[in-house]
Amino acid sequence: MFSTVLVANRGEIAVRVIRTLRELGVRSVAVFSDADADARHVREADTAVRIGPAPAAGSYLSVERVLDAARRTGAQAVHPGYGFLAENAHFARACEEAGLVFIGPPAPAIALMGDKIRAKETVAAAGVPVVPGSSGSGLTDGQLAEAARKIGTPVLLKPSAGGGGKGMRLVRDETLLADEIAAARREARASFGDDTLLVERWIDRPRHIEIQVLADAHGRVVHLGERECSLQRRHQKIIEEAPSVLLDEKTRAAMGEAAVQAARSCGYVGAGTVEFIVPGADPSAYYFMEMNTRLQVEHPVTELVTGLDLVEWQLRVASGEPLPYAQEDITLTGHAVEARVCAEDPARGFLPSGGTVLALREPQGGGVRTDSGLSEGVPVGSAYDPMLSKVIAYGPDRAAALRGLRAALADTVVLGVPTNAGFLRRLLAHPAVAAGDLDTGLVEREAESLVPEGVPEEVYAAAALLRQPFPADASGWTDPFSVPSGWRLGGTPARTFHHLRVPGHDPVRVGVRRGGDGTAELDFGHAGEREEPADACGPLPARPAPEGSRLVEVSDRRVTVELDGLTHTFSRADSPDGVWLGRDGDTWHVLDHDPVEASLSGAARSGADTLAAPMPGTVTVVKVAVGEDVVAGQSLLVVEAMKMEHVISAPHAGTVTELDVTAGATVAMDQVLAVVTPGEEA
Template sequence: MFDTVLVANRGEIAVRVIRTLRELGVRSVAVFSDADADARHVREADTAVRIGPAPASESYLSADRLLEAARRSGAQAVHPGYGFLAENAGFAQACADAGLVFIGPPAAAIALMGDKIRAKETVAAAGVPVVPGSTGSDLTDGQLADAANEIGMPVLLKPSAGGGGKGMRLVRDAALLADEIAAARREARASFGDDTLLVERWIDRPRHIEIQVLADGHGNVVHLGERECSLQRRHQKIIEEAPSVLLDERTRAAMGEAAVRAARSCGYVGAGTVEFIVPGSDPAAYCFMEMNTRLQVEHPVTELITGLDLVEWQLRVAAGERLPFGQDDITLTGHAVEARICAEDPARGFLPSGGAVLALHEPQGGGVRTDSGLGEGGEVGSLYDPMLSKVIAYGPDRATALRRLRAALADTVILGVPTNAGFLRRLLGHPAVVAGDLDTGLVEREVDALVPDGVPEEVYAAAALLRQHSPAPAGPRTWADPFSAGDGWRLGGTPARTVRHFRIPGHDPVQVGLRPCGAGTEVTFGHVGEGAQPPAPDSGTCGPLGPLPGGAETARLIADDGRRVTLELAGVTHSFAHAASPEGRWLGRDGDTWHVRDHDPVEASLTGAARSGADTLAAPMPGTVTVVKVAVGDEVAAGQSLLVVEAMKMEHVISAPHAGTVTELDVTAGTTVAMDQVLAVVTPVAAAGEEA
């Protein structure tokens, strides 16, 4: 085994790899950009090396800087994690040339399977069924369009050099092919440095099932069962589970053997994944899609049902060990489900989000595991992938695993950064998901019903109560009497809970309790029990507590600086601002404002900042302007694409709200923008004429 391993990645996967290195007694070396100087993976490693400024192209994607970090730290091997250079054949070869062991497959296998066109040809020759599609490399836009038309709509455009859904485009209308090909090339070039595309037939309502393989350097290859990855949004997996409810033992064995043949066809060594597209109505008609030559994000579900640490076996195989088990020794026990927590705001169309992590609670134990790169006080920016953590639940059966995961998501708190945790929790309760009736289009079809509409009444009440009991910030060099704080503080004891009843017009009374808890405040909600009498004002007493509809009863919140309250309930973050008003003498709502007796009201912030008018185009997310297609004075049509903003490897097209003239353009390609920053103004034709 190695003495020292450099982890050439960041975030939750770096923390995950470091954990196994520590268990094996191997010294870990973290690398970091300027944006990650205080990141969790840096703090948890045995040592850390700065590799450059914040942009990934100048740090995590720089092979030269990573190799120099390995040399300086005395590392003998490099673990690439996933993303960045994990599937870069050039980097794997550079490690070998520098005398370092690349903890992954040989460079030749990465190059072969990384080229989806050659990969399909290779596995097909080994007897593995493949998806019908284009043939040949370096196809022009016109040749791609011709191939798509020959295959017939709908088709899927895919980057040949990468995976993870980046650059993938589903095209159903031939008239949109040119624009979609151009967009797919941009995303592929940005994500993988290679804009080569291929086109494949799209199978409606397919299931995405992948097989985990493990191979050593002595010719031994086994598969570790399958993972169901059909719950996706924008071609990105968001929920994964093992095993799949679709497969019987015969189909599982056949797909596993096909995956082993695919791995052998390219001389694979290490942990890898063979992905298949499977018609839900005929699982035996599975087709090879691609092979991921690295550890997968969803590897924990396989670890939980097999009892194997895949990172440990990556290390052992890379160190030259033989696999001590054969295919007959692999057993699948129980069921595991994983949810990917991402920095995105479902209420804003899942646009990337960001901010400071004000409070953090990540469940562990009781059949639940959280793999995370987060730390309280850390900053989530727009430079890297939006995935923050993974919550994984295990049980003796699927129903137990699903129930545990939903409870764990409700108990997950990432305060200050909008995430998709609440959305995932609702998705796991969808009848089709519970029944195992899955396909890759399910999430997109049901997305509107899974995004909450409005703010729960009890959230307003809790925010108002916190405002009512939050002391004013102490001034410089002043002493605050803790006995007069009104926050439940007591000497040498557990903080008391402040409980209040709120009468909300048109609703049952809501009981809200607050208790200081670390950096935030624990909040409990409930309906006043039947027959209970609301307490007198400020008495602090409470009657019987009944559960709220939906079962969400606990949250955490923080009063940032006396001007804003942030609250997270069941994975959904709500933000409030204080609004001074002499009329605030009762709890009631006037528009979006709730009033508390004798205190300032608390005003809910709306999704999206107020725009200066319908003509103004603002950035929907913090990011970088990558494309500017117009100039001041240009006449544009309604819906015409004007700019492209990229954040967290995702493109968002900014289109003209109506026909008119571009009268203001405040950005150029390469400009970094904040959320809601004004980008351009399009004045309607008639209005522009009137002004002239």
């Protein structure tokens, strides 16, 4: 076994690899950019080395800087995690040339399987069924469009390099091929440095099932069963589970053997994943899609049902150990489900979010595991992938695992950064998900129904309740006996209950337990302890407590409430009576002693002609100039954040009268980008 291993990654995967290194007694080396100087993986590693500025191109994607960090710290091997350089054949060769062991497959296997076109040809020759599509690499835009027309829409455009759904485009309308090909090339070039594309037939209502393989350098290859990854948004997996309810033992064995043959066909060594597209109506008609030559984000569900630590076996195989397992030794026990918690705001169309982690609560134990790169006080920016953590639940059967994961997500708090945790919890309760009736389009079809409308009434109640700061004397000291907080000498603070009315809603009973650190926990409709007499609201109807964590941070001018995965902020207004203002998207809600709600639409606030950045990010494309006439819906700019593109379109026909950014500019959320003044007819 190695004595020192450098982890060439960041976030939750770096923390997860460091955990296994610690268990094996191996010294860990972390690398970090300027944006990650205070990150959790930096603090948890034995040694950490700064490798460059925040942009990944000058830090995490710099082969030279990563290798220099390994040389300076005496590392013997490099674990690439996933993303960044994990599937970069040049990096694997550079490690070997530098005398380092790359903890992954040989460079030729990475190069072969990283080229999806060659990969399909190779596995097809080994007898593995593949999806019909274009043939040959280096196709021009015209050749790609012609191949798509021959296959017939709908078709899927895919980058030949890379993975993770980046650059993939589903095209149902033939007239949009040119624009979609250009967009797919841009995303592929930005994500992988290679804009080569291929076209594949789109299989309607497919299921995405992948097989985990493990191979040593002595010729033994085994598979560790399958993972169901059909719950996706924009071709990005968000829920994964093992095993799949779709497969019977015969199909599982056949797909497992196909995955083993695919791995053998490229001389694979280490942990890898063979991905298949499977028609839901006929699981036996499966097709090879691609092979991921690295550890997968969803590897924990396989670890929980097999009892194997995949990172440990990556290390053992890389150090030359043979696998002690034959295929018949691998058994699957119980069921595991994983949810990816991302910095994105479902209420704003799942746009990337950001902010500082003000408070953090992540469940562990009791069949629940959280792999996370988060810590309190650390900012979440737009430079990297939006995934923050993974919450995984294990149970004796699928129903138990789903219940455990829903409960774990309800107990997950990332205060200060809007996340998709609440959305994921609601998705897991969807009847189709509970029944195992999945396909890769289910989330997109149901997404709107899984996003709550407006701000929960409890948020208004919390803001109204907490609008007065703690009383303090001239020295700044607060007398706990003067605060109506339920504080007890030498004991746990009791909850104090209040009845509050928000216009348009039923009365709400809110119980508050205030801590001494400026936070407060809220309960709604909770009975017990000390209750204040009902006010003018009158008798309150019985109401169940809503699911989801409720955590509040309080200061003199600001209240931040986390509820059901969403973060809501209320600030004291600059007015004599000091009302509270709460912002939800483009609507401002005014809260007073007797809360009165008022709103201003985004158009009234900033002007219907004004186009603002929907998220913090970088302007990658500017397609217009000042003075140019545009039509309604015309694409004007592209903003990229967390590896996702967002097109800014003209709200109506008119003339571009103001353009405040250029390509490459960094923009903040709601920053004005352009103004389109309507023409006389409009």
